[in-house]
Amino acid sequence: MTETRDNRPEAVTPMIECRGVHKYYGDYHALRGIDLTIRAGEFFSLLGPSGCGKTTLLRTIAGFEDISSGVVLVDGKDMAGVAANHRPTNMVFQSYAIFPHLTVAENVGFGLRRDPRGKAEKAAAVEEALAMVGLKGYGARASHALSGGQRQRVALARALILKPKVLLLDEPLSALDRKMREQMQVELIKLQRQVGITFVLVTHDQEEALVMSDRIAVMFEGGIAQLDGPEALYARPASRRVADFIGVMNFLPTRVVGDTPSGTEIEVPGFGRVEIPASNVSRANPDDDGPSIGFRPEAVSLVAPGAAGHSHVAEGVIDEVVYYGDMTYYDIRLDGSDGFGDKVRPVRIAMRNVFGREVQDVGARANVSWSPGSLVLFR
Amino acid sequence: MMKGSGLRAYALLYLLFLYAPILLLPIFAFNSGTVISFPLKSFTTEWFGQMFGNATLRRALTNSLIIAVSSSVLATCLGIFAARASTRFAFPGKGPIMGLIMLPLVLPEIIVAIALLVVLLSLGMTLNVFTVILGHTLICMPYAAVILSTAFNSLDRSLEEAAYDLGETKWSAFRLVILPLVMPGIISSLLMSFTISLDEFIIAFFLAGNEPTLPTYIFSQLRFPKQIPMIMALGTVLVVLSIVLLTIAEYFRRRGVARTGAKDTGGFL
Numbered sequence: 001m002t003e004t005r006d007n008r009p010e011a012v013t014p015m016i017e018c019r020g021v022h023k024y025y026g027d028y029h030a031l032r033g034i035d036l037t038i039r040a041g042e043f044f045s046l047l048g049p050s051g052c053g054k055t056t057l058l059r060t061i062a063g064f065e066d067i068s069s070g071v072v073l074v075d076g077k078d079m080a081g082v083a084a085n086h087r088p089t090n091m092v093f094q095s096y097a098i099f100p101h102l103t104v105a106e107n108v109g110f111g112l113r114r115d116p117r118g119k120a121e122k123a124a125a126v127e128e129a130l131a132m133v134g135l136k137g138y139g140a141r142a143s144h145a146l147s148g149g150q151r152q153r154v155a156l157a158r159a160l161i162l163k164p165k166v167l168l169l170d171e172p173l174s175a176l177d178r179k180m181r182e183q184m185q186v187e188l189i190k191l192q193r194q195v196g197i198t199f200v201l202v203t204h205d206q207e208e209a210l211v212m213s214d215r216i217a218v219m220f221e222g223g224i225a226q227l228d229g230p231e232a233l234y235a236r237p238a239s240r241r242v243a244d245f246i247g248v249m250n251f252l253p254t255r256v257v258g259d260t261p262s263g264t265e266i267e268v269p270g271f272g273r274v275e276i277p278a279s280n281v282s283r284a285n286p287d288d289d290g291p292s293i294g295f296r297p298e299a300v301s302l303v304a305p306g307a308a309g310h311s312h313v314a315e316g317v318i319d320e321v322v323y324y325g326d327m328t329y330y331d332i333r334l335d336g337s338d339g340f341g342d343k344v345r346p347v348r349i350a351m352r353n354v355f356g357r358e359v360q361d362v363g364a365r366a367n368v369s370w371s372p373g374s375l376v377l378f379r
Numbered sequence: 380m381m382k383g384s385g386l387r388a389y390a391l392l393y394l395l396f397l398y399a400p401i402l403l404l405p406i407f408a409f410n411s412g413t414v415i416s417f418p419l420k421s422f423t424t425e426w427f428g429q430m431f432g433n434a435t436l437r438r439a440l441t442n443s444l445i446i447a448v449s450s451s452v453l454a455t456c457l458g459i460f461a462a463r464a465s466t467r468f469a470f471p472g473k474g475p476i477m478g479l480i481m482l483p484l485v486l487p488e489i490i491v492a493i494a495l496l497v498v499l500l501s502l503g504m505t506l507n508v509f510t511v512i513l514g515h516t517l518i519c520m521p522y523a524a525v526i527l528s529t530a531f532n533s534l535d536r537s538l539e540e541a542a543y544d545l546g547e548t549k550w551s552a553f554r555l556v557i558l559p560l561v562m563p564g565i566i567s568s569l570l571m572s573f574t575i576s577l578d579e580f581i582i583a584f585f586l587a588g589n590e591p592t593l594p595t596y597i598f599s600q601l602r603f604p605k606q607i608p609m610i611m612a613l614g615t616v617l618v619v620l621s622i623v624l625l626t627i628a629e630y631f632r633r634r635g636v637a638r639t640g641a642k643d644t645g646g647f648l
Contacts (some may be wrong), residue, residue: 064540085546097541101559110555111545162545 014076015040015166015198016061021070023056023222030056032222034070038166038200043192045201045209048219049245054202055170057219061200062168063087075165090159091168094175096151098143098158104130105139107154111162129157132191149180156188160195167192169201173208185211206246210234218242238282240292240378249294250347252334256291256379264377268293269344270314270334271370276377283379291379297350299374302330302360303367310369318364319346327352328359332366401618408611415607426612433609439596442508443577446592450515451572457516458523458568459561465524466531477524484521491518492585499586506588514582519572526571530564531557563632570628574621 016038023031031053038044046054059065060072063084072079074088090111099107109126117125130136133153138146143154152172159167172188173181189212192199203209209216210230217227226238237243240251257265263277276293303310320331331346349368353359360366407415411423430436464470465477483491495514496506504510534557542552558565580594587595597613600606 062544064544083543084540085543085548089544091541091544093537093541095535095537097535097537099538099542099556110542113555114546158541158545 013040014038015042015074016200017071017073018057018061019071019073021057021060021072022068023053023060023065024068030222031060031067034222034224036217036224036227038198039215040075040165040198041196042214043189043199043201043212045203045213045216046219047203047206047209047216047245050204052219053222054204054219056222058091058168058170058200058202061166062089062091088165089168090162090164090166091170092152092155092159092172094171096155096172096175098146098151098154100144102143103139104135104141104143104146104154107143108139108157108161110158125161126157129161132160132194133157134187148176149184152176152184156191160191160197164197166198166200169199171202171204173203174205181208188212210246218245220245234296236280236282236376237294240282240294243294243376243378248297248348248350250297251292251294251345251378252347253344254291254293254377254379264379266291266293266377268375269337270316270368271312272314272336274372274375276372276375280373280375281377281379291377294376294378295347295370295374297329297348300347300349300368300370302332302349302351303369305365305367307367310367312370312372314368314370316347316366316368318360318362318366321359321362323359325353330360330366332368334368404611404614404618407608408615410608413605413608415611426608427616429609430612430616435591436596436609436613439591439593442511442587442590443593445508446511446515446583447573447576449512450519450576451569453512453516454519454523454572455527455565455568457520458527459565461520461524462527462531465528466534467536480524481521483518488518488581492582495582496585506586506590508587508590510586510588511583511590511592514586515572515576515579518579518582519575522571522575523568526568527561527564530561530567534560566628566631570624 014037016036018034018036021031021034021036022029034057036057046057048054056065060067061074061079063079063082063086079087099110102110105123105126108129109122112122112125115122126139127136130138133156135150135153135157138150138154143151146154152175155172169188173184176184185208188199201209201212210233213230215227215229216233218225218233220241226233226242228236228238233242233246237246237249243249243251252268252270255267257267257273259265260275263275264281265273265275267273271293274293303313314334314336316332316334318330319333320329322329322331328351330349330351332349333346334344337344347368351357406419408426409422409424410419411425412420461477461480465473492514495510495517499506499510499513538556538560539552542556543549547555578594580598583592584595584598591599597610600610
């Protein structure tokens with residue numbers, strides 16, 4: 001695990017701490033030594049492909065799964081032997097788990113059954129929780145008549161009414177359509193700021209994680225591959241695998257020439273010799289395809305031949321054009337790829353479509369402007 | 380057109396063949412002749428009076444009701460355990476155990492009856508209503524297990540986890556969330572088991588000892604021709620009761636479906 005940003009544990013209060021958490025299902029090693037600190041009041045995401053253990057980790061925090069070894073602390077208290085119904089955590093389930101035989105108000109007030117407050121006070125609390133998620137006046141409705149987005153809100157209100165220390169969200173937006181999802185992302189961020197509760201979100205959608213989180217833990221095969229803020233994760237992925245999972249990244253095979261005092265000198269097809277600063281060199285590259293550099297499609301741009309002001313320009317031929325309305329993606333086959341074998345793929349470049357700039361055609365010559373600071377070396 | 384009307388005629392004949400015998404029951408139940416044959420004589424309610432005045436019949440009916448209620452409740456309770464275990468947990472020997480529960484469905488009933496008789500006698504038990512309850516619970520179990528497994532299977536597992544997460548205990552989560560949602564299945568299972576037990580003959584015949592049940596009583600009375608009109612009256616009452624019971628069950632099933640907003644996937648009616 002690497003943590004390259006905000007590395008000041010003394011400056012914040014930890015809300016959840018996992019130390020050496022292992023989980024086995026029979027022979028299957030689902031969690032492989034998770035060490036993780038989630039801070040009080042942050043919006044934290046566990047991001048990874050399906051089967052990476054992110055949901056298992058969330059469920060161990062919730063108390064639905066026992067851990068095979070290790071320690072889970074919530075708000076400084078060891079959770080060993082504490083069942084889910086006694087933990088200061090509440091969960092929003094992927095399927096929302098709205099009780100279909102109860103009304104909206106009965107669903108939201110479900111967790112107050114053991115609350116010693118009077119009936120009127122509980123009803124007021126339910127109404128307040130519904131108002132918080134924008135469902136004021138929906139209390140008497142049958143819960144099965146709600147839309148997907150409304151069910152989501154009921155599930156949120158039902159969990160938040162208990163004022164948990166941590167709200168756990170298991171892929172809460174995956175069942176919604178795109179528009180609704182984007183709307184709910186913004187609402188969840190606002191809600192989290194409003195209530196100040198620590199949110200832990202599980203998602204396989206990297207865009208969702210980038211949009212919503214203060215920090216993200218990227219998980220592969222039961223372990224945390226990188227834990228960072230969204231910008232750091234996007235700009236400086238710790239490994240090729242993380243880079244590949246977060247957004248789109250171009251990879252080019254590279255020859256390492258040698259180390260310099262401030263970084264590493266390499267030779268890249270089309271780009272020639274480049275010096276990569278030490279901060280952009282990642283040595284966590286277990287899948288041994290040899291060294292490579294990576295860069296984001298929007299970190300480079302197409303420029304007119306001979307245009308001034310571009311210190312680094314590579315040349316090539318447009319291989320493919322994908323038009324998206326606001327953006328155009330160009331795949332460019334760079335010149336000077338000989339001697340690097342057949343691993344050199346066309347690089348993808350994202351250009352914002354500005355009024356007056358024509359979309360280029362397939363087969364046209366293209367100049368690609370780049371800068372050494374936007375390249376990440378994986379070796 | 381030809382094809383359509385041919386099929387219609389076939390369907391009508393088919394329904395007539397199925398239900399005409401049942402229609403004959405009320406006709407002869409109100410016929411004053413003692414012989415079951417046309418032409419009909421005059422209208423009478425004498426057979427119903429005779430039926431209600433018959434002490435042995437009342438005893439048989441009481442026995443049958445006790446047996447049917449007890450064995451349907453027992454089979455349904457056991458079925459809930461089996462269904463929950465089979466849908467919720469993985470345990471060694473699950474397949475064979477569920478197979479064993481289903482076995483009475485395919486075993487000839489007479490084999491089950493004889494086997495039970497041998498075991499009960501060798502244990503020195505007296506044959507009475509209780510032994511019939513045991514036998515009927517056994518043969519109702521497969522139906523209860525199948526109906527309830529379907530009900531439990533259709534539940535989202537996270538419903539129970541959500542209740543648990545919201546502070547309920549495992550038991551109260553089951554009572555507050557799972558039980559109301561599987562209630563239509565429980566009612567179906569009770570009705571099915573009740574019906575199976577009420578008209579079951581072979582096991583009752585072997586295991587009841589000297590106690591009459593409705594089917595064994597009816598069978599014993601068929602030897603006496605003058606009792607047959609009364610049996611017709613009894614049959615009429617049973618048909619009417621079945622229809623009423625089925626209607627009530629369907630009413631509750633539909634109400635349950637409407638309340639949870641599930642898609643109606645067919646029922647009894």
